[in-house]
Amino acid sequence: MTASWIALELVSDSQGHARISHFFAMSLFALFVSVALAGLTKRTAQERIKYAASCFLKFLAVAIAIGWLMFPFSH
């Protein structure tokens, strides 16, 4: 929570607008949601870390794949 606050403060301009890339926003979202789902569904720390890492990587992989699938429609 504090880390995301600091990161966003660092990337904000003088008018308070966060200059954040799509990828960074998506990664942050994926990280929080993966950790929450791991906490909800798994019991031990080891299981949680494994599940959160797997879920986070899947989030990124699917987002990048969908991004490439949509690439032809951007022209």
Added chain:
Amino acid sequence: MSEVPGGSQKDTLNDSTVNDLPGPSGAGASSNSVRSHESVTKRVMLAPFFAIAAWIVPGLGHLALKRWGRALIFFACVGGLAITGYLLRGNVFPPHSVDLFGTLGFLADASTGIFYVLAKFCERAGPDVSRAAGDYGTRFIAAAGIVNLLSVFDAYEIALGRRTM
């Protein structure tokens, strides 16, 4: 992060042991049955309080149930999502919305509990959805509410003794 098993978990085990016993007649079986019934009634009565606590402060319901790990995870994740959303200047839906989308948005935002109240302090410049970052922020805040709703249901189920993990 290992969790300390909560009292409700122990109660569940005791109750199931009691209920699984073949039914011998006598005073001992009768007193066990009464105790079990009282324990279930107490649990059903207390469960909504744990759910409300989990809604007001993300993780508080789990903390009260002695699930330290989950309490910390939910507080950090819900808080992280909500505060990131506010810093991105996402839209916080007011209670009185004119359309169904606004009402759903309010329900999702209000599910963050205390973080909904903190919105006015964190987002002093107000929402700005004219930029992509503001739009992301709106989704972050709604996602924080949905994650907290999951935590509320989880705390409720644990308090009822339906969930042992």
